[in-house]
Amino acid sequence: MNTSSTYNVVIFLNSTFYTNSLDQIIEPLISNQSAIVYLFNIHNQEKLDLTHWEKKNNNIKVEEITSQFVPPTLTEETLVIDALFGFELQHPLSGGFAAVARLINSSKSTVVSIGAPSGLFPEDNTTNNLNHIIKANYTILTEEPPLACYFDENQPFLGQWNILPINPKKEEDLVPFTSEEEVIDIIKPRRRFSHKGTYGHGLLVAGSLGMAGACSMAASASLKSGIGLLTIHTPLCNRAIHQVSTPEAMVDCDTNEICFSQLLDTTGYKAVAVGPGLGLAEESATALQHLILQCDELGTPLIIDADGLNILANYPHLYRNIKGAILTPHPVEIERLIGKCNNSYIRLNRAIEFAKKFEVFIILKDAYSFVICPDGSYQLNPTGNEGMATGGSGDVLTGILLALRAQGYSQEECIKLGTYIHGKAGDLAALEVGKIGMTAQDIIKYLPKAWKELSETALKYNGFNLFSNSTN
Structure with missing residues (x-):
């Protein structure tokens, strides 16, 4: 019945x-x-x-x-x-x-x-x-x-x-996750006898007309993640904005009023990040191709994000010139590089194959971000929350990665530590302001506290303080 x-x-x-x-x-x-x-x-x-x-x-x-x-x-x-x-x-x-x-x-x-x-x-x-x-x-x-x-x-x-x-x-x-123990083992203590040159000079190529905010947030995140010196290369229209929003950074203005167009010399920089708010102008595409080729020739560590990835997708012959680079795509951006995917499993596996084929490091951003190495291994990042699904959050991550790469962290250390601290700052922000009202600037605000808490954990387990008067 x-x-x-x-x-x-x-x-x-x-x-x-x-x-x-x-x-x-x-x-x-x-x-x-x-x-x-x-x-x-x-x-x-x-x-x-x-x-x-x-x-x-x-x-x-x-x-x-x-x-x-x-x-x-x-x-x-x-x-x-x-x-x-x-x-x-x-x-x-x-x-x-x-x-x-x-x-x-x-x-x-x-x-x-x-x-x-x-x-x-x-x-x-x-x-x-x-x-x-x-x-x-x-x-x-x-x-x-x-x-x-x-x-x-x-x-x-x-x-x-x-x-x-x-x-x-x-x-x-078990599904592999980046652990806190692994992350605190990566952190390098700051030395008492050091100066700004000790912690690297990074170049951030970002911004276009109406998109100064992306550049500003990436720069702020970089400055709050330990970089020694930061130069921002941005269109002339954004000069005044960055002189006020990030006075600690040096501003190198492009010859173009509204977009990135200049053929840059990256000699002397410890790392270069390109992409936040860059725009898709034809002049920017030409300049980015030159930048990629020069970083490849000089061996300059390179991080590519946002419109940098969107432009790169139009020039697949350059994939061979990004060996060792860090790419930070969200699902739509990665599919411009690897083709349309029907689900996340296919997307992950194609991203892994892309990383192996072109020997790049990928942070596949999502609710659970995957950090992928050229040997095909990957880990999920355990930190972060849905409040971070807001404009500018990815720009913050790019700034953190630039700071770490300029300080001499390897690509693998960079993607694990950078993604972890990015999410941890977001978690601290969520505790204070909640998830609905969180902005990317809240994540930046809590970066110093995230670094402080992680350094204190490192002190507990490894016997050093990230901000101590270490002489090592």
Whole structure:
């Protein structure tokens, strides 16, 4: 018969997925509730003994499904618990299980998935049938999250997810994250007997008419991340703005009033960053090509962001000249370099192949940013929050990277430490001003505090203070 809204809780449980450890998740959800358990035993295995549930709660009914299944009526008041497959599947749901997914998704019930929304693959969902994946409001992961949990397009299936690691993975099976321990090992202490030249001279090529802000934010972030000297190369129209907004920086004006057009000499600079607010003028494209070729010839460390990447995408023959560079694309910018991608998994893997082929370092910016090395290895950055999804946030990151590269950090150290501290400053800003009202300037404001906290942690574990009177 058709089971209507007689039960407050409806559980879809697969006999092959059940373990005793699931009890600690499911039992609190059905305590003092009227519940029906649809126990799917399609392969006619020995029936699961769920009498301990029934003994604790007289209002629980267990109905074993071996072939025919009469779907229940799910209402807005029903709590649906999906405990069918977790992340066990490597092929799309089909047949009766696909019908269950469609039933749940068509209802207005609150859905809690245990392990994973049934039907979702742990990594690559390119070949999956997205219509046959259960859309959960909440997901309780029973092990550390696989890669799929960190992709934007999978969030409508996962809903709000939390981890109860009752089935811990081996370390080699975990998604790699940059750890705080790794980051504090990277930090270089400042020496007592040092001067501004000790910490490098960086060149920031940025800005165009109406886009002085991007340049200004990158410059401010660089100055608040330890760089010794900073020169801004920007169109003449932005000169007065930068003399006021970043008085610590030197301003080298382009011969063009409104855009980057000058063929620059990068001799003497420890690092160059190009792109924030640059614009797409034809003169800028010509000047950028020259800049890339010169940095390649002189071996000058190069960071390319924003419009620098957009221009670069139009000149693929230059990809061979950016060996060792750091690229900082968001999803749309990376696809201009690697082609249109149907999902985040494809985008990540093509970005990795691009990094390997052209020997570049990539920060693939997103809610969870991936830092990618030319050997194909990658890590996710654990810091940051949704308040940082605001104009100028990427410019701040570029400024941080320029400062670190000018100070002599390697590319790998730079992308890990730079991305981590960028997110940490954003987290500190969120604590103070919240996420909705956060701006890129708030991230800049909290950079010194982020560096201070990280240095204090380094002192605790490594025995030095980033801002101490170290003589080393």
